[in-house]
Amino acid sequence: MKIDISKELKELGIEQVNNGVCTGTVWKKTAGSPVESFSPSDGELIASVTQATAADYREVVKTAQEAFNVWRMIPAPKRGEVVRQIGLELRKYKEPLGKLVSYEMGKIYQEGLGEVQEMIDICDFAVGQSRQLYGSTMHSEREKHRMYDQYHPLGIVGVVSAFNFPVAVWAWNAMIALVAGDVVIWKPSSKVFLCAVAVHKIVANVLKENNVPEGVLNLVAAGSRELGDEFFSDKNLPLVSFTGSTKIGKKVGRLVGERLGKSILELGGNNAIIITPEADLEMALRAVVFGAVGTCGQRCTSTRRIIVHDSIFEDFKKRLINTYKNLPIGHALDQKTLVGPLVDKWAVETYQAAIEKVKEEGGKIMVGGEMLSGEGYESGCFVTPCIAEVENHFEIVQNETFAPLLYMIRYSDLEEAIRIHNDVPQGLSSAIFSRNMLETEKFLSHEGSDCGIANVNIGTSGAEIGGAFGGEKETGGGRESGSDAWKAYMRRQTNTINFSADLPLAQGIEFTL
Structure with missing residues (x-):
């Protein structure tokens, strides 16, 4: 096109x-x-x-x-x-x-x-x-x-x-x-x-x-x-x-x-969303998809990791895979397109190398990861967004891949989820999806997210200009x-003005000539 x-x-x-x-x-x-x-x-x-x-x-x-x-x-x-x-x-x-x-x-x-x-x-x-x-x-x-x-x-x-x-x-x-x-x-x-x-x-x-x-x-x-x-x-x-x-x-x-x-x-960012059993899963799904595939995964605030509770992991994975299979991929100016191209062919090569690294480390590719060719994809910059089930300690997961590569990670309790969330070198954007105030407040507390941006029931991507934008650690x-x-x-x-006729010194120091 x-x-x-x-x-x-x-x-x-x-x-x-x-x-x-x-x-x-x-x-x-x-x-x-x-x-x-x-x-x-x-x-x-x-x-x-x-x-x-x-x-x-x-x-x-x-x-x-x-x-x-x-x-x-x-x-x-x-x-x-x-x-x-x-x-x-x-x-x-x-x-x-x-x-x-x-x-x-x-x-x-x-x-x-x-x-x-x-x-x-x-x-x-x-x-x-x-x-x-x-x-x-x-x-x-x-x-x-x-x-x-x-x-x-x-x-x-x-x-x-x-x-x-x-x-x-x-x-x-x-x-x-x-x-x-x-x-x-x-x-x-x-x-x-x-x-x-x-x-x-x-x-x-x-x-x-x-x-x-x-x-x-x-x-x-x-x-x-x-x-x-x-x-x-x-x-x-x-x-x-x-x-x-x-x-x-x-x-x-x-x-x-x-x-x-x-x-x-x-x-760089290695942004994660924690999804608890108390989450609105449809809302979380929309946030994850936009965060992961918006700008074809090339935002510093793109969602890189989702940390999902064991009890809802399979359900959410199924919803996510079904959505990914139906994403319209194409020309950036086509009004029907939701996923445009990567910026250049070097970005495509980096993406494909990252997917191979995921496999080498024992991760499981659940959907996507292919390079697209043929009519409408002649530029060589189009790929299908990928979801991989991984463990947080994988080397590839610890590093930011500037592409639509989303990692799914399991957790069993919120303390574990927050530990996984914070256990990366980067600290830009973060989010939790939950309707439980105790969970959300813990995420925002001193023992919660270590990122410069922490959201509740909002994705990692798309910050407003009214707040200070930036992150901690290697961000x-x-x-x-x-x-x-x-x-x-x-x-x-700092300015100090003396409007007296004397010259008193700070800390009461006496200095008489």
Whole structure:
């Protein structure tokens, strides 16, 4: 199946060959090697992007530094007004941008639209946040002294986003950074450069109409060969927000840490759902299926493991297998499709290798795991989602496979279920399905889930932007988006004001000249 999106590409300003560097309203001619973007849905060439070089990047940094000196002094509510207008502009382009996200990345159309809606939602959130960059006042131990803390902009925020969320992760970071008074340099995944180009085309009009300095929002489209460690080691970037694998995240953390910079790391997940005998099984089924096969299992919050009580294990397995056998798999832009393709053929090879590893370790494949070919599947990126009965200690189960591979694990009591749940290196998202308050509260307690996100009667995937997003352990510990995540994008300062005629010292120290 082939779907023509030439109309949407034209509307988004995507040309056959696109430059990979933008400083807000100015596109720079780049000299790096070209990257061609092919749709995983039909294998068709969409367009290409000429990558930025290290020299291009250094020029962008200079422009961003100059812009920061101006942008930080604009009142936060006025910065919020610019973000509000960006949200309005994104609303105008929700349909074509959502379609491009689906076509270039492979997630189904509804998920593509949902991702753009996330951008819109974080704009709305950030507008309100622009009037709430609050500090606290403290009582001083010294007479006629006042103490308080306040937050100042950091500077240039480097944002590295992954292929699975080509536009939303940038927005989570960039919109909060903007209202905080920071400027942004975005380094997107080379698998989805066109989405990043489209976003900068969309926001350019807003920046121009508001006379936003060139260099506040910047794009540097470059793969690791063109621009690698230099980005993370650059002391001009006080904060780097990185979304990607745990393996690369550890390297990023080391490079940023060596220069004592700040990092927000959003890394791998090995997310589980505990399903108890007290669960609504139909509700749990819907949550598990979306969590496991949504975005073809390529979300950091995808459901990787389900931990099911012995008494309902066989019943739930039967329901799950029957559902999997009837999942519509196909072109991401086909409205009937529920499971689109994996992002590329390398992802398919990784998926197949993981399934072989499951078999080697003694796991049982219950359904799926095949590569699809023939009419409609010519791109070579389509697979059938797989369910395997395993034990939690298997090496393959302990590691994240970025594909629709779901593990079923038995348990006999809730303490065992929670122990199994927590017994993986990652700690991003988690859930329990139960109508028993004692079970759900235990799961949310200090002895329950060790993840950054813990849900009750909701799946692991699909977090709202109002809460801080992120996880613990090898997930990196970073937080983005809502709640008080804004504080990571600012530097904290404690201030003390003496409004007396004396100079008393803290702790009652006497120092007389």
